[in-house]
Amino acid sequence: MTNTIAVSGNCLCGAVKVHTIISNQLGACHCGFCKHWGGGPLLCVDSVKTPQFEGEENITVYSSSEWAERAFCKCCGSHLYYRLKSEKVHYSLSVGIFDDLQDIEFVSQIYIDKKPSYYTFEDKTENLTEAQVIDLYFPKN
Ligand SMILES: [Zn+2]
Numbered sequence: 001m002t003n004t005i006a007v008s009g010n011c012l013c014g015a016v017k018v019h020t021i022i023s024n025q026l027g028a029c030h031c032g033f034c035k036h037w038g039g040g041p042l043l044c045v046d047s048v049k050t051p052q053f054e055g056e057e058n059i060t061v062y063s064s065s066e067w068a069e070r071a072f073c074k075c076c077g078s079h080l081y082y083r084l085k086s087e088k089v090h091y092s093l094s095v096g097i098f099d100d101l102q103d104i105e106f107v108s109q110i111y112i113d114k115k116p117s118y119y120t121f122e123d124k125t126e127n128l129t130e131a132q133v134i135d136l137y138f139p140k141n
């Protein structure tokens with residue numbers, strides 16, 4: 001069941017803290033950007049409220065494409081979020097920065113056709129290919 005949860009999280013070293021409200025729907029991204037960024041798939045939850053950051057001066061924001069950026073703690077390297085630059089509310093936050101999450105449901109995997117063959121998640125999720133993601137999020141007029 002879709003639910004929202006008030007959460008607080010932090011990077012590995014504690015220099016950055018995040019407070020927000022997330023949806024309880026966990027997604028995985030298998031795209032090449034995420035693979036290079038994190039060494040594996042990105043597991044993230046989406047904020048439904050603009051996140052509040054403490055220690056913002058310790059965040060490095062990397063512009064990974066024309067339309068999106070990725071942020072990490074410049075002290076410890078923990079990945080904090082991916083977001084579309086046009087998006088003010090919806091951040092895809094690394095699920096690992098939050099502890100003791102309850103009732104999270106792993107619901108979707110995107111760029112499933114880009115997933116390396118050396119791992120597979122066995123959870124039953126909605127899976128979208130790169131073409132399906134582009135149709136959904138970057139529709140042509
Ligand atoms: Zn840190």
Ligand SMILES: [Zn+2]
Pocket residue numbers: 029030031032033034035042111
């Ligand atoms: Zn990705």
